[in-house]
Amino acid sequence: MSNMLEVSNLKVAVDDVEILQGIDLEIGRGEVHVLMGPNGAGKSTLARTIMADPQFEQVEGDIYFEGENINEFSTDERAKLGIFLTFQNPLEVAGISVEDFLRTTKIELTGEDISVIKFKRELKGHMQDLDLDQAYAERYLNVGFSGGEKKKGEILQMSVLNPDLVMLDEPDSGLDVDAVRIVSETVADFLSDKNKSCLIITHHSVILESVKPDFAHILIDGKIVKRGGPELIERVNDEGYNWIREELGLEKVHDEVLD
Amino acid sequence: MSNLRSNLTSDHNVKQLDTERILAEKAAEREALKESRRKERAEKLKERTYVEEFDRGVYDIKNPNTYEIMLDKGLNEEIVREISSIKDEPDWMLEKRLAALEIYRELKNPNWGPDLSELNMDEIATYIRPKAQMESNWQEVPDEIRKTFELLGIPEAELDYLSGVGAQYDSEVVYHNVKDYLALQGVVYTDFESAVEQYPEIIQEYFGTCLKPTLHRYSALHYAVWSGGSYVYVPEGVHVDIPLQSYFRMNAPGAGQFEHTLIIVEKGGSLHFIEGCSAPRYNTINLHAGGVELFVKEGAKLRYSTIENWSRNMYNLNSKRAIVEKDGVIEWISGSFGSRVSMLYPASILIGEGARSEFTGITFAGAGQTLDTGAQVVHKAPHTYSAVETKSISKGGGKAIYRSLVQVEEGAYGCRSNTDCQSLMLDAQSRGDTIPTIILKNDDVDFGHEAKIGRIDDQAIFYLMSRGLSEEEAKAMIVRGFAEPVAKELPLEYAVEMNELINLELKGAIG
Numbered sequence A: 001m002s003n004m005l006e007v008s009n010l011k012v013a014v015d016d017v018e019i020l021q022g023i024d025l026e027i028g029r030g031e032v033h034v035l036m037g038p039n040g041a042g043k044s045t046l047a048r049t050i051m052a053d054p055q056f057e058q059v060e061g062d063i064y065f066e067g068e069n070i071n072e073f074s075t076d077e078r079a080k081l082g083i084f085l086t087f088q089n090p091l092e093v094a095g096i097s098v099e100d101f102l103r104t105t106k107i108e109l110t111g112e113d114i115s116v117i118k119f120k121r122e123l124k125g126h127m128q129d130l131d132l133d134q135a136y137a138e139r140y141l142n143v144g145f146s147g148g149e150k151k152k153g154e155i156l157q158m159s160v161l162n163p164d165l166v167m168l169d170e171p172d173s174g175l176d177v178d179a180v181r182i183v184s185e186t187v188a189d190f191l192s193d194k195n196k197s198c199l200i201i202t203h204h205s206v207i208l209e210s211v212k213p214d215f216a217h218i219l220i221d222g223k224i225v226k227r228g229g230p231e232l233i234e235r236v237n238d239e240g241y242n243w244i245r246e247e248l249g250l251e252k253v254h255d256e257v258l259d
Numbered sequence B: 001m002s003n004l005r006s007n008l009t010s011d012h013n014v015k016q017l018d019t020e021r022i023l024a025e026k027a028a029e030r031e032a033l034k035e036s037r038r039k040e041r042a043e044k045l046k047e048r049t050y051v052e053e054f055d056r057g058v059y060d061i062k063n064p065n066t067y068e069i070m071l072d073k074g075l076n077e078e079i080v081r082e083i084s085s086i087k088d089e090p091d092w093m094l095e096k097r098l099a100a101l102e103i104y105r106e107l108k109n110p111n112w113g114p115d116l117s118e119l120n121m122d123e124i125a126t127y128i129r130p131k132a133q134m135e136s137n138w139q140e141v142p143d144e145i146r147k148t149f150e151l152l153g154i155p156e157a158e159l160d161y162l163s164g165v166g167a168q169y170d171s172e173v174v175y176h177n178v179k180d181y182l183a184l185q186g187v188v189y190t191d192f193e194s195a196v197e198q199y200p201e202i203i204q205e206y207f208g209t210c211l212k213p214t215l216h217r218y219s220a221l222h223y224a225v226w227s228g229g230s231y232v233y234v235p236e237g238v239h240v241d242i243p244l245q246s247y248f249r250m251n252a253p254g255a256g257q258f259e260h261t262l263i264i265v266e267k268g269g270s271l272h273f274i275e276g277c278s279a280p281r282y283n284t285i286n287l288h289a290g291g292v293e294l295f296v297k298e299g300a301k302l303r304y305s306t307i308e309n310w311s312r313n314m315y316n317l318n319s320k321r322a323i324v325e326k327d328g329v330i331e332w333i334s335g336s337f338g339s340r341v342s343m344l345y346p347a348s349i350l351i352g353e354g355a356r357s358e359f360t361g362i363t364f365a366g367a368g369q370t371l372d373t374g375a376q377v378v379h380k381a382p383h384t385y386s387a388v389e390t391k392s393i394s395k396g397g398g399k400a401i402y403r404s405l406v407q408v409e410e411g412a413y414g415c416r417s418n419t420d421c422q423s424l425m426l427d428a429q430s431r432g433d434t435i436p437t438i439i440l441k442n443d444d445v446d447f448g449h450e451a452k453i454g455r456i457d458d459q460a461i462f463y464l465m466s467r468g469l470s471e472e473e474a475k476a477m478i479v480r481g482f483a484e485p486v487a488k489e490l491p492l493e494y495a496v497e498m499n500e501l502i503n504l505e506l507k508g509a510i511g
């Protein structure tokens, strides 16, 4: 089996309320998948469950990574396998600098000690790619960061930690035009390595122009209701989701806000 | 300071070559010694096993309880007289002791704060003299006692980054030394008994005037049975550029330690004083009721750093107080770890215009512990400034309470005071609380108070774990980050020690 990630019949609940109602998803090595859907559909829940967020209960189904069932794997064990999630809303951790945090996690992930100087150099390169100034490394993780700095920080972490499967949860929301371009280019560059796979959640077409997904999945009310290729993305971007609701015989939603 | 040092060398130019060779030899010797101690320490640290509460590694080393003198348990006039006579004290000191004993008898335990009913003075030996003389050379300190201090890393610290060290074992100081170049400038650093003997006028003038025996029951007790401690004198304009440290070690079970620390920094002088404390774990109750009196004169600056790491059988009822004159600065850095109960509220009395007090503290309460700590500031003069920043951590059902007083007197206009206390609970059983008292007697005060109590954020733990950190490491990182404002105020070696203590506490107790 050549799939890097396989999710089958995944049902997820919070406080006995089922948020995901039987998700199937397969992501092969080198593939880029986009997950689209209106707010509250369950996109973040899916990505977070794949990362084993303890607030979500996996009530049914299986998750496989590189052919291995990882249902019982803890979050850090999944990270060590090479799974990575950029957070829609990254958390603030006071008292820990970006640099210290990343060096500690890098050592933890690779099991190899990296000298402070060597790491500094590597970090500096990645920060330049993202147009982050040097002081950024000294600042406490996400504390007092602007929305853009937080999002760029997630991409920086991805670049430094170099995972195999990246799940990007709205990496482009709330960014200005320049920042969207920089983030898009950095992600596209990262994915030019054909051993990497990606699941990207987004409402915008700009990032998709660089990242070029191979597949699209539409998630509505906890179910994947439609799948397709680039043409599906285009149609959703032009028309929203009501035409899909219509096809499915669901009630239409007016004035849909796509962010 | 460094100026003076280079003058000293150039005056002795002739000897320089020889000195260099000797210094190089000494350095090599020192390195070898340090290496072997480091290994031994590492071994000890590895030996930790998790029993009962948990093993605190080197801090838990128990020496056989051999001593030269151990007075009967309990407290009465006879015992107080005996302590005084053992020390061969002048009459005025004995009188102060006896007066304090009277006060102790009249005072009750405080009717607020942690429960002290378990503490029974009839079960506490107030004076234990170790089998040792006061030395100024570590090699002369008896093996077993020296070993303990070596494992705690004290002699190394002296070699590496201190300008003077005092070490107290049970009731008496066993080692005291200060670098020559400081002594040459008139800096005095000695055990308190020697100070009483050598500087009677000064001690008589200052002793008990900052921290009064009437303050509370355990300060009265302290003055009745005090033993050991340090005296530091920094003359006008002298800057002690490298910290001095005192280390207080309690070895005997069922005992009390009552060291007295008195520091005077004269006009325009400066000093960083570090105090470390620890004791092994016993099942009997131990009591620590030290007394610290600090006198900061006009334009002088004193930083007083403490890391206390008591065993869980300790009642730590310590009193610390500073009087700060015009434009003087007191900085408190305080780390409170261990103990069964701690009540510790260092106070700054700002009596001169423009005087400043800054307090930075951290408290960690684990299972079965109540750490009731905080800071007090009394603004008695105009344009005085105070800042308090505290962090409390509670875990496994522990209670960490921040209790504070800020008082601004009538004539003290134009004062500024700012308090920021944060409390982090690591689980649902633990308790963090803040109990501030604010008394403002004039309205020309720029006053701020912020308190934040919160539980450790599961989503933050998830976030860190998603980057590959284990749950334990993720928690430790959050706690370390929480403690960072305190750690960054400490010299590197002590910051490292504090982080080790935090890790130990996180790993240790149940839950």
Ligand SMILES: Nc1ncnc2c1ncn2[C@@H]1O[C@H](COP(=O)(O)OP(=O)(O)O)[C@@H](O)[C@H]1O
Binding pocket: A014, A019, A037, A038, A039, A040, A041, A042, A043, A044, A045, A046, A055
């Ligand atoms: N911790 C939670 N507790 C309760 N409900 C939640 C929780 N997290 C998400 N939900 C609910 O699950 C649904 C899906 O949320 P989410 O996955 O964040 O959607 P999306 O990312 O697609 O906007 C929403 O209705 C949301 O309110």
Ligand SMILES: [Mg+2]
Binding pocket: A043, A044, A045, A088, A169
């Ligand atoms: Mg979302």
